[in-house]
Amino acid sequence: MEVIDDDPLHGTVATSEALWREHGPIALRLATVLVGPHDAHDVTVAAFLRVVGAIARSDVRDVRRYLLRAVRNEAKSALRSAGRRRNRDLAAVSPASVDDGRPDVDVRRAIGTLSAQQRTVLFLTYWEDMTEAAVADTLGLSRGTVHRDLERARGRLREVLR
Amino acid sequence: MRDELDRSIRDAFESMIAEAPELGSLPTVGQVALVGSDQARRPNWDRVVAIAAVTLLVIGTIGVLLTRRGGDRAMPVASVPTVATSAVVPSAPTTATLANAWPFPDGVEMVVYVVAGSSPEEIDRVRSVLTAFPAIVSPAGLQYLDAAESRQVAEQQLADDPVTLALLTPDVIPTLFTVDPIDPVNVAELAGLAEVLRQMPEVYNAVLESERGTTTPFGTPAPTTTQPPPLLTDGPPLFGDPETGASSELFLAAGEEIRAAGLEPTLVGPFDITGLGEIRIDVQLPTGSDSTDVGFVYPGDTDAYANFIPTVEAVGADDGLVQVVLNVVSFTAPYLDYRIWLQ
Numbered sequence: 001m002e003v004i005d006d007d008p009l010h011g012t013v014a015t016s017e018a019l020w021r022e023h024g025p026i027a028l029r030l031a032t033v034l035v036g037p038h039d040a041h042d043v044t045v046a047a048f049l050r051v052v053g054a055i056a057r058s059d060v061r062d063v064r065r066y067l068l069r070a071v072r073n074e075a076k077s078a079l080r081s082a083g084r085r086r087n088r089d090l091a092a093v094s095p096a097s098v099d100d101g102r103p104d105v106d107v108r109r110a111i112g113t114l115s116a117q118q119r120t121v122l123f124l125t126y127w128e129d130m131t132e133a134a135v136a137d138t139l140g141l142s143r144g145t146v147h148r149d150l151e152r153a154r155g156r157l158r159e160v161l162r
Numbered sequence: 163m164r165d166e167l168d169r170s171i172r173d174a175f176e177s178m179i180a181e182a183p184e185l186g187s188l189p190t191v192g193q194v195a196l197v198g199s200d201q202a203r204r205p206n207w208d209r210v211v212a213i214a215a216v217t218l219l220v221i222g223t224i225g226v227l228l229t230r231r232g233g234d235r236a237m238p239v240a241s242v243p244t245v246a247t248s249a250v251v252p253s254a255p256t257t258a259t260l261a262n263a264w265p266f267p268d269g270v271e272m273v274v275y276v277v278a279g280s281s282p283e284e285i286d287r288v289r290s291v292l293t294a295f296p297a298i299v300s301p302a303g304l305q306y307l308d309a310a311e312s313r314q315v316a317e318q319q320l321a322d323d324p325v326t327l328a329l330l331t332p333d334v335i336p337t338l339f340t341v342d343p344i345d346p347v348n349v350a351e352l353a354g355l356a357e358v359l360r361q362m363p364e365v366y367n368a369v370l371e372s373e374r375g376t377t378t379p380f381g382t383p384a385p386t387t388t389q390p391p392p393l394l395t396d397g398p399p400l401f402g403d404p405e406t407g408a409s410s411e412l413f414l415a416a417g418e419e420i421r422a423a424g425l426e427p428t429l430v431g432p433f434d435i436t437g438l439g440e441i442r443i444d445v446q447l448p449t450g451s452d453s454t455d456v457g458f459v460y461p462g463d464t465d466a467y468a469n470f471i472p473t474v475e476a477v478g479a480d481d482g483l484v485q486v487v488l489n490v491v492s493f494t495a496p497y498l499d500y501r502i503w504l505q
Contacts, residue, residue, distance in 0.1 A: 028182050040182055108174045
């Protein structure tokens with residue numbers, strides 16, 4: 001059992017529209033990486049509404065962090081079925097329009113084989129340029145878990161590039 | 163090699179993110195509950211509602227009442243539909259009987275059950291949320307039934323179940339709003355609104371006509387019908403590693419139930435969570451089961467759970483491993499007393 005105990009959150013509650021504009025883009029990018037472009041918007045919407053609900057129930061200040069966690073959780077839910085997961089991963093990493101011979105396509109496919117958490121860690125590290133400590137804080141994970149996920153992901157991708 | 167790997171990963175992300183859809187406008191409430199459905203994929207932007215307004219409403223209601231939740235409800239059941247909590251009392255004998263009854267006038271597509279004993283102000287808050295979505299519900303389509311009128315509905319619904327009917331005394335019977343929506347076909351909008359309503363402490367449940375058969379109209383009227391199955395105290399270890407006795411995973415088989423407090427309370431507590439927090443419970447399901455098979459309930463009749471927000475999510479993973487995520491606010495308790503089972 002994992003318990004995430006955030007600090008008490010105090011601050012102003014911005015309007016939902018402003019929150020959507022401010023934090024929606026990064027959530028949408030993460031969702032795209034996790035479930036592919038087809039379902040990314042749905043996952044982002046679900047996560048955002050969950051955050052709105054959380055704001056209603058408490059005094060949430062760090063919306064971005066909560067939203068990214070919600071996206072990760074929603075993405076996991078979307079990937080629940082193994083069959084659906086395979087299809088979505090393929091959709092996420094194998095667009096029909098790209099040349100399969102390109103290295104980045106291989107890397108994309110390899111990314112698609114990672115767990116949702118590993119992909120999230122990889123995204124925040126490489127796309128958002130977060131440190132391991134920041135990733136751990138954002139996702140409510142230990143630094144050791146983040147480091148392990150990152151190394152496993154790199155190892156998997158390194159094999160692809162050989 | 164490291165530089166090449168880093169560059170390749172960034173390139174891959176760049177090409178993936180280039181395909182990200184447009185952010186668009188703030189989602190409508192109707193998209194909340196049917197995310198992933200075809201309906202949700204067709205944005206109905208002309209019905210964009212001011213979720214901020216609803217947020218403020220809910221802040222006003224839930225925030226104030228969070229401090230007195232615990233004893234208010236006979237059985238606060240997590241209501242997020244990703245976990246099949248509607249069957250939270252699997253042994254309740256009357257569910258099937260109630261399921262097909264819908265003794266409401268034609269056009270009524272949703273019924274909102276208000277917690278028994280709610281004050282006029284609390285009832286008005288429910289009404290305010292309902293009328294905050296003028297594209298979905300008009301005041302003319304809204305009708306409130308007080309306890310006496312609610313009782314009449316119950317008498318129709320429970321005509322063949324006098325035992326349960328007898329339990330629905332005026333002090334415990336929920337009052338209700340019937341909702342005749344503007345567009346009865348747009349179930350997505352109604353489902354989203356129902357989801358918002360279910361998060362209000364004044365609301366016992368919001369039931370769609372299309373959901374009947376999966377819910378108990380008057381919830382759980384009395385403890386005599388809401389007793390959970392007996393605790394599992396025999397049989398193979400269900401909690402913790404047989405060798406070490408410590409694990410973060412629960413293992414259960416079909417039909418089995420776990421009450422953590424009765425087994426290894428030290429493994430699930432104590433909790434002293436301030437602010438917003440999450441408690442995650444990994445559950446290994448048997449082959450062929452998924453998170454929709456998971457039922458979950460916690461006791462709501464003790465002060466320890468006064469600030470326990472009944473939001474439960476089940477997120478899937480590979481190999482039948484699902485995660486029950488409990489969102490909590492300021493939760494302090496010696497242990498988490500909960501039950502989890504397969505439907």
